[in-house]
Amino acid sequence: MSWLQKLLPPKIKRGLGANRKTVPEGLWSKCSSCEAVLYRTDLENNQEVCPKCGYHNRISARTRLDFVLDAEGRFEIGAEITPLDPLKFKDSKRYADRIKASQADTGETDALVVMQGAIKTVPVVAAAFEFKFQGGSMGSVVGERFARGVSVAIEQKAPFICFSASGGARMQEGLFSLMQMAKTSAALTQLSKAQLPFISVLTDPTMGGVSASFAMLGDIIIAEPQALIGFAGPRVIEQTVRETLPDGFQRAEFLLEHGAIDLIVDRREMRDQLAKLIGNLMHHTALA
Amino acid sequence: MKTSFLDFEQPIAELEAKIEELRYVQDDSALDISDEIDRLQQKSQTLTKDIYSKLGAWQISQVSRHPQRPYALDYINGLFTDFDELHGDRAYSDDPAIVGGIARFEGQPVMVIGHQKGRDTKEKIYRNFGMPRPEGYRKALRLFRLAEKFKLPIITLIDTPGAYPGIGAEERGQSEAIARNLYVMAELKTPIIGVIIGEGGSGGALALGVVDHLMMLQYSTYSVISPEGCASILWKSADKAPEAAETLAITAGRLKTLGLVDRIVSEPLGGAHREPEVMMQTLRRALKDELHMLQVKSTSNLLEARLDRLMSYGKFKEATAK
Numbered sequence: 001m002s003w004l005q006k007l008l009p010p011k012i013k014r015g016l017g018a019n020r021k022t023v024p025e026g027l028w029s030k031c032s033s034c035e036a037v038l039y040r041t042d043l044e045n046n047q048e049v050c051p052k053c054g055y056h057n058r059i060s061a062r063t064r065l066d067f068v069l070d071a072e073g074r075f076e077i078g079a080e081i082t083p084l085d086p087l088k089f090k091d092s093k094r095y096a097d098r099i100k101a102s103q104a105d106t107g108e109t110d111a112l113v114v115m116q117g118a119i120k121t122v123p124v125v126a127a128a129f130e131f132k133f134q135g136g137s138m139g140s141v142v143g144e145r146f147a148r149g150v151s152v153a154i155e156q157k158a159p160f161i162c163f164s165a166s167g168g169a170r171m172q173e174g175l176f177s178l179m180q181m182a183k184t185s186a187a188l189t190q191l192s193k194a195q196l197p198f199i200s201v202l203t204d205p206t207m208g209g210v211s212a213s214f215a216m217l218g219d220i221i222i223a224e225p226q227a228l229i230g231f232a233g234p235r236v237i238e239q240t241v242r243e244t245l246p247d248g249f250q251r252a253e254f255l256l257e258h259g260a261i262d263l264i265v266d267r268r269e270m271r272d273q274l275a276k277l278i279g280n281l282m283h284h285t286a287l288a
Numbered sequence: 289m290k291t292s293f294l295d296f297e298q299p300i301a302e303l304e305a306k307i308e309e310l311r312y313v314q315d316d317s318a319l320d321i322s323d324e325i326d327r328l329q330q331k332s333q334t335l336t337k338d339i340y341s342k343l344g345a346w347q348i349s350q351v352s353r354h355p356q357r358p359y360a361l362d363y364i365n366g367l368f369t370d371f372d373e374l375h376g377d378r379a380y381s382d383d384p385a386i387v388g389g390i391a392r393f394e395g396q397p398v399m400v401i402g403h404q405k406g407r408d409t410k411e412k413i414y415r416n417f418g419m420p421r422p423e424g425y426r427k428a429l430r431l432f433r434l435a436e437k438f439k440l441p442i443i444t445l446i447d448t449p450g451a452y453p454g455i456g457a458e459e460r461g462q463s464e465a466i467a468r469n470l471y472v473m474a475e476l477k478t479p480i481i482g483v484i485i486g487e488g489g490s491g492g493a494l495a496l497g498v499v500d501h502l503m504m505l506q507y508s509t510y511s512v513i514s515p516e517g518c519a520s521i522l523w524k525s526a527d528k529a530p531e532a533a534e535t536l537a538i539t540a541g542r543l544k545t546l547g548l549v550d551r552i553v554s555e556p557l558g559g560a561h562r563e564p565e566v567m568m569q570t571l572r573r574a575l576k577d578e579l580h581m582l583q584v585k586s587t588s589n590l591l592e593a594r595l596d597r598l599m600s601y602g603k604f605k606e607a608t609a610k
Contacts, residue, residue: 086546086603087537091522140602147599169490169512171522174537175548178490178512179601182498185470186598209512211463212451212491217471231462231491232453240453250458260461 047267056224056267061113061130064163068271069117077114077152078145087174095172102133110141114149120275125153128163136166138210139173143180150187159197159278164215168208181213188217197281202229221261223252294350303332336558346530348539351507352486356561360402360445366568368393383424385416388431399435401428402445419452422465425495429469441479444496451492466495473498479582484508500594501578504540506555511538
């Protein structure tokens with residue numbers, strides 16, 4: 001026993017946090033950008049945007065669609081499609097096991113959720129990526145759900161909106177994943193033929209095969225503030241060119257400055273903004 | 289030119305060195321050792337056949353990147369006549385990592401576009417190792433449109449490690465350039481044939497690869513990510529590239545079985561670089577067949593078939609309606 005421990009009265013000795021009253025888990029959270037300590041409910045009521053600094057936290061696919069779509073009249077598209085393991089892919093883990101783990105973890109069957117619904121009573125089809133499902137990577141299921149969403153939009157004469165959040169193509173499905181880039185892009189040619197808008201919303205992060213296919217093909221391309229958007233990942237670029245990347249490289253603001261996107265829209269204004277754009281593109285009577 | 293040998297070809301290299309040595313000896317010797325040379329040459333052939341009959345995916349990947357492998361311009365010079373290379377994207381610059389232009393194939397005017405790698409260090413740098421920047425894809429896009437306008441069938445020759453991951457490339461919209469090509473190729477009103485002649489590296493390859501008929505040379509590869517890249521992400525070590533290559537299914541054989549490639553064009557024993565003239569003739573016949581097959585189709589049939597093919601990509605489970 002050290003001299004200090006001998007000196008301390010028994011009550012304090014046991015202390016060191018063990019006896020402290022515990023705060024319920026998840027009541028507070030710290031903003032990962034400005035480090036402000038936030039009341040969890042405040043953050044939730046603010047669409048997961050930090051009320052202090054405006055930092056946009058990543059959100060799940062369903063939360064995303066909840067923020068944007070009317071509560072009434074939603075139908076999910078493509079839920080009956082679930083992933084296979086066509087290559088029997090195995091690295092340190094089997095792909096089949098990775099799928100199961102992601103499914104248990106997220107409650108989703110794959111990385112894209114597509115819904116038919118409405119924004120302020122205007123019918124739309126909206127798709128959103130679940131980034132927590134294998135980094136939002138695009139494999140066969142993502143591609144097929146996207147394509148079916150586009151088909152429904154054409155049938156319903158509705159605009160198609162996609163919220164991207166993805167690391168790119170899913171390696172574990174090999175070339176099938178690469179082909180989803182071609183498939184989703186081809187689906188959009190049909191939407192275009194029907195003269196229906198495709199609004200692509202890029203959220204943090206939108207990279208690789210997703211960025212290099214449908215995500216950059218929006219009639220209107222919107223990004224959330226600060227979202228990382230690009231073809232190659234920053235680390236790959238740094239290793240290739242052997243220089244440090246400029247500040248703000250591949251962020252939404254950088255893309256706007258370089259002419260790659262139309263608008264940066266705060267998440268809290270997204271629903272209004274989408275309603276306005278769609279109303280104008282579709283010649284709807286102006287909303288009050 | 290002296291053939292350079294890959295690691296797994298070392299037994300062949302040793303034998304070939306011995307043959308070379310004997311030839312040298314024979315030149316200034318009264319003794320006739322031509323029988324011996326013939327015998328060794330036979331042996332070398334058998335050995336090559338043996339080694340090449342059981343190549344793994346990683347070894348095939350090495351052959352696909354062989355420094356002496358014919359590149360796009362070699363095929364253009366070997367298979368086409370009257371080639372006029374066309375340059376530039378009309379917006380920023382000319383990207384030497386992609387070459388393209390109008391030429392004649394078997395007397396017929398066509399548009400030919402391909403990735404171009406460099407042979408020596410200087411040219412490698414000039415061609416950026418066959419890794420295009422956005423302006424390369426935009427030049428290709430311009431040529432696609434030109435071909436459509438003048439009803440020229442398009443032949444693309446695919447051979448790239450991937451689109452270039454650089455600062456300028458990102459600034460000028462690498463993603464958009466690739467995406468735009470996928471979109472436009474899906475509805476381009478002229479037949480498109482793609483040939484993977486070497487490395488089919490991910491999105492950078494696909495941007496010339498949305499086609500009506502896709503061929504792969506026997507020892508070419510086509511992959512969503514390089515085996516090294518995949519290994520360093522999933523195995524946390526680039527040394528696991530051989531395992532990654534195997535499991536990623538990047539070879540012509542596997543991809544044909546999976547229904548992602550239409551035709552495998554066989555290569556001469558030991559790879560295209562061993563006998564480039566033979567390779568040219570085999571590819572010429574394959575292109576002639578397929579071009580003919582596509583050109584008898586009406587444009588609407590062609591586009592419908594292309595769209596159906598694109599929309600059919602993918603393997604998934606579908607629950608039947610209850």
